[in-house]
Amino acid sequence: EVEERVFSGIQPTGIPHLGNYLGALESWVRLQGQHGSVLYSIVDLHSITVPQDPARLRTSVLDVAASLIACGIDPERSILFQQSQVSEHTELCWVLGCLTSIPRLRHLPQWKTKSNRKNEGSVGLFAYPILQAADILLYKSTHVPVGEDQIQHLELAQDTARIFNQKYGDCFPIPQPLLSVTRKVKSLRDPTSKMSKSDPRKLATVNITDTPDDIRLKFRKAVTDFTSEVTFDPENRPGVSNLVAIHAAVTGQTVEEVVHQSEGLETAQYKHVVAEAVIQKFSPIRAEVQRLRADAGYLEKVLSRGAEKAKERASVVYQEVRRRIGF
Ligand code: ADP
Numbered sequence: 001e002v003e004e005r006v007f008s009g010i011q012p013t014g015i016p017h018l019g020n021y022l023g024a025l026e027s028w029v030r031l032q033g034q035h036g037s038v039l040y041s042i043v044d045l046h047s048i049t050v051p052q053d054p055a056r057l058r059t060s061v062l063d064v065a066a067s068l069i070a071c072g073i074d075p076e077r078s079i080l081f082q083q084s085q086v087s088e089h090t091e092l093c094w095v096l097g098c099l100t101s102i103p104r105l106r107h108l109p110q111w112k113t114k115s116n117r118k119n120e121g122s123v124g125l126f127a128y129p130i131l132q133a134a135d136i137l138l139y140k141s142t143h144v145p146v147g148e149d150q151i152q153h154l155e156l157a158q159d160t161a162r163i164f165n166q167k168y169g170d171c172f173p174i175p176q177p178l179l180s181v182t183r184k185v186k187s188l189r190d191p192t193s194k195m196s197k198s199d200p201r202k203l204a205t206v207n208i209t210d211t212p213d214d215i216r217l218k219f220r221k222a223v224t225d226f227t228s229e230v231t232f233d234p235e236n237r238p239g240v241s242n243l244v245a246i247h248a249a250v251t252g253q254t255v256e257e258v259v260h261q262s263e264g265l266e267t268a269q270y271k272h273v274v275a276e277a278v279i280q281k282f283s284p285i286r287a288e289v290q291r292l293r294a295d296a297g298y299l300e301k302v303l304s305r306g307a308e309k310a311k312e313r314a315s316v317v318y319q320e321v322r323r324r325i326g327f
């Protein structure tokens with residue numbers, strides 16, 4: 001019986017937002033203790049596929065480390081590390097890149113959305129899904145928590161594992177997705193698109209460390225519609241339905257329970273209710289991020305200890321890869 005190994009990554013592009021939390025981090029926390037081993041990587045190599053300011057990148061790595069720990073990732077139960085500190089990620093990426101065809105990569109969503117219309121992205125952006133495959137396979141991961149938007153990238157990792165195994169003998173388990181069941185959180189300014197840290201619109205994205213006043217303002221300004229009633233109908237009422245989904249998720253209730261409770265409220269009153277629920281959920285997390293963020297030394301120690309543990313495992317797998325390919 002194969003030991004279950006979970007791997008997932010998050011880019012160091014600032015403090016996580018409500019969508020990251022509900023769509024990913026919350027389940028990352030839950031997975032600790034449910035599987036043999038759990039690795040979470042702050043994937044800085046991925047983040048430089050688009051331009052990054054060095055000082056901001058350095059800050060972001062610590063922001064994300066603090067955020068993950070504050071959300072409940074326990075460095076004693078999970079291996080929490082910075083991707084670039086384990087050089088085997090790039091080494092395996094090269095090997096896997098040599099097994100991947102250009103047409104196979106060209107149609108993947110990351111390239112289509114982030115390269116510009118004339119397809120003038122970097123080679124790194126183009127090859128990003130291979131690095132993702134390397135991240136996963138480097139630990140012989142069996143399970144990968146992913147959002148639906150990442151499923152095609154996981155399929156590439158699966159294909160790459162099969163290609164390697166066929167060519168060089170059985171080495172990698174085929175990693176399986178752990179799909180998030182949470183509905184995508186939508187932008188508060190445009191409820192037809194997902195909440196994203198790259199959304200340029202003001203007040204569109206709620207970060208997990210936003211102050212109560214920020215949160216109240218963002219929900220007060222949330223785009224809804226002309227019907228002042230709380231119903232759940234994502235097709236026809238995406239704005240209010242997004243509020244209902246957020247409300248249910250942060251209070252651990254079902255959508256039906258939330259709608260029932262909110263009967264008779266006008267939308268403006270309801271926005272206030274949701275804002276308060278979000279504040280209640282994230283206040284302790286915000287305080288914990290602030291506490292951790294004041295101790296960079298501690299965070300750096302957690303990351304270097306995590307990198308040591310990750311490297312211990314990665315080097316064993318990469319040695320096997322080397323042996324199999326004849327290095
Ligand atoms: P962003 O789109 O803000 O850059 P990422 O692409 O870095 O976020 O996503 C990191 C993780 O958070 C992924 O697992 C992704 O599926 C999840 N995620 C991102 N945005 C949302 C959202 N609006 N709702 C639910 N999950 C989300």
Ligand code: NA
Pocket residue numbers: 196
């Ligand atoms: Na994204």
